[in-house]
Amino acid sequence: MSSMEGLDIRAPIGGLFSLLGLMLAGYGMVAGSRTTSDIAPVTNVNLWWGLVMLLFGIFMLVLSRRAMSKPG
Amino acid sequence: MEGNPITHLAAIDYAIMAVYFAAVLGVGFALKRVMRTSTDFFLAGKSLPAWVTGLAFISANLGAQEVIGMGASGAKYGIATSHFYWIGAVPAMLFVGLFMMPFYYGSRARSVPEYLKLRFDEKTRTLNAVSFAVMTIFSSGISMYAMGKLFNLLLGWSFNTSVLASAAIVLAYVTLGGLTSAIYNEVLQFFLIVFGFAPLVGLGLKSVGGWDGLTAKLNAASVANGLPEGAYTHAWQGMTHASTNPIGVEWFGLVMGLGFVLSFGYWCTDFLVVQRAMAADSMTAARRTPLIAAFPKMIFPFLVILPGMIALALTSGQGAAGMIPAKMANGQPLIDAAGRTVLDFDLATPMMLVKLFPSGMLGLGLTALLASFMSGMAGNVTAFNTVWTYDIYQSHIKPGATDQHYLWMGRVATVGGILLSVAAAYVAGSFNNIMDLLQLVFAFVNAPLFATFALGMFWKRTTGHGAFWGLLSGTVGAALHHGLTLPVGAVAGVKGGYFGLLHTYPSELAQTFWTAIVAWTTCFVVSIVVSLVTQPRPDSELTGLVYSLTPKPKDTDVPVLQRPASLALIVIVLIVGLNLVFR
Numbered sequence: 001m002s003s004m005e006g007l008d009i010r011a012p013i014g015g016l017f018s019l020l021g022l023m024l025a026g027y028g029m030v031a032g033s034r035t036t037s038d039i040a041p042v043t044n045v046n047l048w049w050g051l052v053m054l055l056f057g058i059f060m061l062v063l064s065r066r067a068m069s070k071p072g
Numbered sequence: 073m074e075g076n077p078i079t080h081l082a083a084i085d086y087a088i089m090a091v092y093f094a095a096v097l098g099v100g101f102a103l104k105r106v107m108r109t110s111t112d113f114f115l116a117g118k119s120l121p122a123w124v125t126g127l128a129f130i131s132a133n134l135g136a137q138e139v140i141g142m143g144a145s146g147a148k149y150g151i152a153t154s155h156f157y158w159i160g161a162v163p164a165m166l167f168v169g170l171f172m173m174p175f176y177y178g179s180r181a182r183s184v185p186e187y188l189k190l191r192f193d194e195k196t197r198t199l200n201a202v203s204f205a206v207m208t209i210f211s212s213g214i215s216m217y218a219m220g221k222l223f224n225l226l227l228g229w230s231f232n233t234s235v236l237a238s239a240a241i242v243l244a245y246v247t248l249g250g251l252t253s254a255i256y257n258e259v260l261q262f263f264l265i266v267f268g269f270a271p272l273v274g275l276g277l278k279s280v281g282g283w284d285g286l287t288a289k290l291n292a293a294s295v296a297n298g299l300p301e302g303a304y305t306h307a308w309q310g311m312t313h314a315s316t317n318p319i320g321v322e323w324f325g326l327v328m329g330l331g332f333v334l335s336f337g338y339w340c341t342d343f344l345v346v347q348r349a350m351a352a353d354s355m356t357a358a359r360r361t362p363l364i365a366a367f368p369k370m371i372f373p374f375l376v377i378l379p380g381m382i383a384l385a386l387t388s389g390q391g392a393a394g395m396i397p398a399k400m401a402n403g404q405p406l407i408d409a410a411g412r413t414v415l416d417f418d419l420a421t422p423m424m425l426v427k428l429f430p431s432g433m434l435g436l437g438l439t440a441l442l443a444s445f446m447s448g449m450a451g452n453v454t455a456f457n458t459v460w461t462y463d464i465y466q467s468h469i470k471p472g473a474t475d476q477h478y479l480w481m482g483r484v485a486t487v488g489g490i491l492l493s494v495a496a497a498y499v500a501g502s503f504n505n506i507m508d509l510l511q512l513v514f515a516f517v518n519a520p521l522f523a524t525f526a527l528g529m530f531w532k533r534t535t536g537h538g539a540f541w542g543l544l545s546g547t548v549g550a551a552l553h554h555g556l557t558l559p560v561g562a563v564a565g566v567k568g569g570y571f572g573l574l575h576t577y578p579s580e581l582a583q584t585f586w587t588a589i590v591a592w593t594t595c596f597v598v599s600i601v602v603s604l605v606t607q608p609r610p611d612s613e614l615t616g617l618v619y620s621l622t623p624k625p626k627d628t629d630v631p632v633l634q635r636p637a638s639l640a641l642i643v644i645v646l647i648v649g650l651n652l653v654f655r
Contacts, residue, residue, distance in 0.1 A: 007102045009124060009256045013263060016095040020088060020436065027084045027432045043278075046432040049271050056267070 010064035018057030025050030077228030079426045085435025092264065092439045096245055096446075099256050103249030110478040113250035114458040115182060116351035120252070124259055125357065126364030129348040130372075131258035134265060135215050135448020139376055139441060140222070143421030146380025147387075147396060149318040150290060150304025151654050153380070154373040158307075159331040162366050162647050164339035166640045169349075169362035172340055174625050175529050177350055177358035179616045184343040185463040191528045191617045193536030194467070199543060201463035203517045204343060205456055209489060210510055212452035213496020219445040220497065226422055226438075235497050238442065242450045243490045246457075247483050251351055254454040258348075261443040262368070268440025269375045275428045276382035286385050293388035294318070297412070304381065308655040320579025329585020333592040337522040344455040356627045356636070363639040370646060376421070383420040395427060396420050409561070449493065457485035508566045512554070519588040520546020520595030527599050532611065532618040538603030546595025553590040559583045 028047030107113050145153040181187040185204065189197035219238065220231040245253045280286045287305050294303040303310055303318050310316035311323040319326070339345060339362070349361035387394030398405035399416040406414040425437040461481045466473070524543050527534040555571035559580040564570055568583060577583040615621050627635040 007099070007106075007256070009099075009259055012095055012099055012102075012256070013260055016092070016260065017263065017267070019091055023084065023088060023091070024432050024436065031430070031432070043275070045271055045275060046430060049267075049433060049436075053267055056263075 008064045008067060010060045010067070014057045014060030014062075014064060016057070017053050018061065021050045021052070021054030021057055023050070025054060077224075078226050078423075079434070081227060081435065081438075082431035084432045085438065088432075088435035089439050089442070092443065093241060095260065096241060096257050099260070100245030100248035100253045103253045103256070106252065107248075107250050107479070110461070110475050110482060111182075112252070113479050113482045114454075114461065115347075116250070116252040116255055118351060119353050120255060120351050120357075122352055122357035122360040122364055124255060125348050125352045125361040127262045127368070128255040128258040128351075129345055129361050129365040130368050131262040131265075131447050132254075132344055132348055132451030134262070134372075134444055135211075135451065137215070137448070139265070139269075139444045140218070140418055140421055142373075142376040143380035143383070143424075144417035146377035147384040147415070147417045147420040148380075150294075150381055150384070151373070151377065152304075152307050152317060152319050153377045154307055154650075154654065155319070155326060155330065157369055157373050158647055158651055159327060160335045161339060161369055162643060163331060164335040165362040165366045165369065166643060167336065168340040168346070169359050169366075170636055170640055171619070172525070172529060173349055173359045173362070174355065174622060175617055175619075176346055177352070177355055178622070178625070182350075182462050183458050184341060184346050185459055187617070188524075188528070188539070189463070189467070191614070192534075192539045196524075196536055196540045196543065197463060198468070199540065200521075201459050203514075205459050205464065207514050207517070208344065208452040208456040208459075209492045210496050210514075212449045212456075212489075212493040214500055214511075215445055215448045215452075216493060216497035217500035219442070221501075222422060222441075225419075226426060231501070235494060238446055238449070239490050239494050242446055242453060243487065246450055246453055246490075247486050250482065251347065251454050251458075254450045255348060255351060257450065258447050261440075261447040264436075264443045265440045266368075266375065268437045269379065271433060272424055272428060272437060273374060273378045273382070276379060276386075276424060279428065280382055280385045286382060289385035289388065290381065293384055296388060304384070306655060307651065314578035314582060319581055321582040321585060325582050325585040325589070329588045333519060333522065333588040334585070336526075337518050337520075337588070337592075341521045341525050342518075343459060344451050347455055347458065354629070355625050356630055359625065359627070359636040360630075360634070360639060363636055363643065366639075366643045367646075370643070370650065379424045380417070380420040383424050387415065395423050397423065453486060453489045453493070456489040457482050460485045460489070512566065515584070515587070516547045516550040516554070516591065519550050519591035523592050523595040524599060527596070527603075528618070530619045531603075532614055532620055533603055533608050534599060535603045535606040535608050537606045538599040538601075541602045542595040542599030545598040546591045549594030550587050550591035554583070554587045557583055557586070 024046045028044050028050055031046065033042050033044040106117070109117075111117055142153060142156065145156070176184065176187060179187060179190055181190055185197045185201035188200050216235050216239065220234040223229045223234045224231050245257055249256070277283065277286065280289055290304040291301045295301055299318055300310055300316055303316070311326065314320050314322045349358045352358040352361050383395040387396040396415045396417065397419055399414045400406065408414050422441070425434065425441070429437050461478055465481055465485075466478060470477075520543055523546065524539050527542075528539060552571065554568045556569070556574040557577060558564065558567060558569040558573055559577045559582070562568070562580070564573070567580065577586065611621055627637075632638060
């Protein structure tokens with residue numbers, strides 16, 4: 001049985017994080033910077049962290065795509 | 073469990089949770105067609121690459137106790153909590169990878185209890201299998217109970233809904249895709265927890281004025297709590313004496329009790345984590361599994377302990393406006409003997425999430441928390457179904473059936489295990505003391521384990537009778553020690569002292585660590601003595617099971633830098649460096 005037969009886990013990880021990243025970044029763009037309490041710093045954490053997650057998701061998708069095109 | 077929830081979720085938060093649950097179930101469905109034999113189901117067909125099993129190894133351990141408990145300890149003990157990682161986990165992970173995995177992976181054993189059967193005898197295996205199976209059920213039940221209670225408090229979700237819904241999701245993906253599905257989802261959960269908690273630490277540090285601001289605030293807090301300045305930000309300073317560090321343990325008890333007995337007992341013998349490595353696709357990959365896991369384990373303190381420390385910095389001197397709420401008793405905040413408010417440390421990390429994250433990120437953070445609860449549950453359930461099917465059902469109830477029958481039994485055991493866990497969660501809810509008592513018994517059962525395995529693997533003279541009686545007397549030794557001692561300020565009962573009082577420890581942790589040391593030593597000595605007066609097995613039966621009779625594994629199939637020995641060396645250098653930086 002070859003490794004990863006059936007499913008390369010990097011594909012669902014890539015898909016999930018790309019989607020979550022898009023959702024967060026999109027929400028951040030609409031909602032803008034905000035704070036949740038008097039101690040929390042005012043940032044648009046949704047936007048920038050969403051973008052970080054999107055990048056990670058795309059990176060994982062690229063890895064799984066490359067593994068698919070290369071046998072073994 | 074009524075009352076107003078602490079916060080409410082927005083549509084975006086629910087959407088993030090829904091996407092995650094869809095992904096988890098999707099992975100289970102995608103793997104269903106690969107589950108053809110019982111080996112596929114219980115051991116993931118021994119087909120996974122080392123990085124996947126490595127991340128699962130760490131993620132299966134990353135249950136609720138880890139994320140919530142280590143945040144709580146961070147708020148209670150400060151950076152010294154990192155001892156649970158740097159002393160209390162990493163060295164044992166290196167040891168199991170380098171020295172013990174060849175016997176688990178290389179022998180025909182399909183589980184840790186089965187190794188005991190091959191090396192010793194049926195009674196030692198059965199003792200280990202039954203106690204382990206009971207323990208996994210209750211651990212998963214306790215985890216579910218904690219989750220139901222937390223989400224009820226934070227979001228007002230009904231306890232029943234949280235428990236039943238998460239049980240149903242875990243049930244679906246484990247029954248469909250077996251261990252592979254659990255492992256794949258653990259890898260997903262690993263990344264989710266990293267991405268959910270890293271920004272929490274970032275925002276938290278920003279709100280306390282960076283590392284310098286955190287240090288200054290925690291210095292003030294340590295003085296206010298009667299400890300030397302820097303007690304919360306230095307891991308080793310003050311460890312020469314129990315009264316000068318927040319853990320209340322001296323260095324010897326810490327290193328021997330936590331670093332040696334408890335840590336090696338868990339990481340080197342607990343099937344929950346070892347099972348992940350046994351799913352790897354080669355001997356080298358199996359040995360690399362815990363070594364790869366050691367890297368994230370090393371940096372987890374920054375992810376799970378720092379939120380607790382930041383929460384303490386945002387609480388100390390703030391009165392009722394502090395981050396961590398007071399523990400309540402009969403509607404009034406609890407006050408300790410010194411007149412200080414007792415804080416509900418278990419809420420440190422959840423309150424940080426709620427107060428620092430806006431909608432959106434809050435959904436991500438809470439999903440990460442849910443994921444950690446579910447990965448803990450799934451880890452226990454997959455270990456349970458394997459030990460039940462191979463070590464109890466196949467060896468005592470129905471031997472010699474077809475592989476398809478055992479695959480079917482594995483799925484039935486998954487359903488049964490989850491139903492029992494749900495029942496245990498409700499038991500935990502109605503009789504809190506029973507759970508404390510059970511965890512105590514588990515501690516007694518687990519503490520001597522490493523002595524048995526170390527002797528079995530490295531001393532060929534050890535006999536089955538030696539192992540069995542060593543284990544039993546180690547457990548009795550633990551109970552005796554615990555029953556004759558008490559932590560300072562505690563009354564006789566579940567905290568100890570039920571047989572009398574010979575010694576008082578400066579803290580509960582000190583008592584726990586010394587109970588473990590006593591259990592281990594008793595087991596070690598009794599196993600040796602009984603072995604010497606009983607008949608050993610001939611060398612020919614022990615090949616592949618004992619160090620001196622097994623060819624050393626060769627790792628020439630991977631580049632030098634990726635070999636187990638090289639990885640271990642890198643980890644050792646890093647761990648020494650971390651301890652020096654935070655000394």
